[in-house]
């Protein structure tokens with residue numbers, strides 16, 4: 001009851017806030033119906049009434065930005081959001097998609113984020129879904145998950161540094177997914193930039209066509225206006241069919257304390273509407289869609305998603321463990337071919353985590369479950385230590401991943417924990433004891 005009340009209050013505050021933000025009463029929204037979505041968004045539409053059915057698959061592009069760490073993905077994402085009026089442009093480097101406190105403090109992306117943008121090109125309106133991904137090797141699982149919801153990717157290379165380890169690793173992830181890859185040279189404003197050298201590297205390492213390679217500065221905005229036309233012209237649109245039965249890939253999820261689990265879906269076929277009953281193929285469970293919408297850049301309800309679109313749903317999932325990354329959602333009583341899902345991540349570094357106060361065990365258990373929902377690459381096993389009591393042995397993809405997880409537990413859940421020295425698994429071989437030993 002309390003949760004429902006809180007939820008209603010939150011909705012009212014959010015609606016009131018939106019009215020105040022744009023300075024228009026909600027009742028004026030009918031004035032905007034006649035305008036195109038791009039015009040509404042450009043004009044700072046207070047209602048953001050988004051007419052998703054009017055975007056057929058050929059007017060949709062789902063793409064990501066991949067690169068080595070610090071080559072400028074989040075800065076480029078900011079510029080594209082400004083260009084499409086998804087956020088207001090104030091000329092600062094806000095890194096809007098780095099939403100977590102730990103990302104802002106460390107200046108790195110650890111969590112992939114999706115955002116939908118509207119863009120008018122050659123008289124047609126396009127719905128562009130951008131997924132910003134982390135660059136550090138410890139978060140490559142996030143990258144591979146995000147790529148599954150895309151048809152193309154921008155491979156960003158720092159013109160001063162050239163290609164680096166994660167440029168190569170991420171290129172092969174995207175190549176393996178069969179994505180259309182557009183190379184882009186960033187930071188051409190730097191005095192040390194050597195675009196010709198970087199282009200040669202891209203040609204010889206990846207055999208990509210560099211004849212018309214885009215050369216940009218995400219920071220100062222040079223040539224940014226060439227990016228989206230290139231995405232529209234060169235990347236394929238999603239291939240699903242709106243006529244087929246609905247099926248969608250669950251590729252990300254997080255826990256919202258008011259509405260429970262929020263799932264990100266890439267709709268492959270068919271149509272999903274608010275109120276629909278859907279079925280999770282993984283857990284054999286039925287859910288009712290109570291909210292469906294797109295990230296623009298925050299959650300904007302649309303009541304509808306169709307084949308090729310990417311958006312979020314709220315469906316009354318209470319427990320973190322119900323949202324299985326890689327799951328296929330479909331309508332009740334329809335038979336669909338299940339989507340391939342994801343390979344589970346392979347943990348490389350292990351550490352024990354224990355509550356400082358043993359009375360916090362239950363609370364910490366719940367919080368670890370919620371956080372691992374948001375980061376499925378962490379493996380969790382219960383552990384008991386004589387000195388520290390009951391706790392967990394967690395597996396991570398690297399030590400940065402471990403440190404970020406610890407910081408997120410502290411920042412987002414006020415956890416007070418002890419983390420033991422990290423170890424790596426190894427295999428030992430027993431040799432027979434020699435006589436002279």
Ligand SMILES: Nc1nc2c(ncn2[C@@H]2O[C@H](COP(=O)(O)OP(=O)(O)OP(=O)(O)O)[C@@H](O)[C@H]2O)c(=O)[nH]1
Pocket residue numbers: 067068069070071072073074075076093095107108109110133134135136186187188189190216217218219220
């Ligand atoms: N001079 C210059 N600096 C840039 C440019 N693009 C990004 N930067 C700077 O490069 C640094 C890293 O940029 P980010 O956008 O955080 O890089 P990222 O690839 O998202 O980083 P991770 O997500 O942590 O991998 C920041 O200090 C940016 O201001 C550019 O075009 N020119």
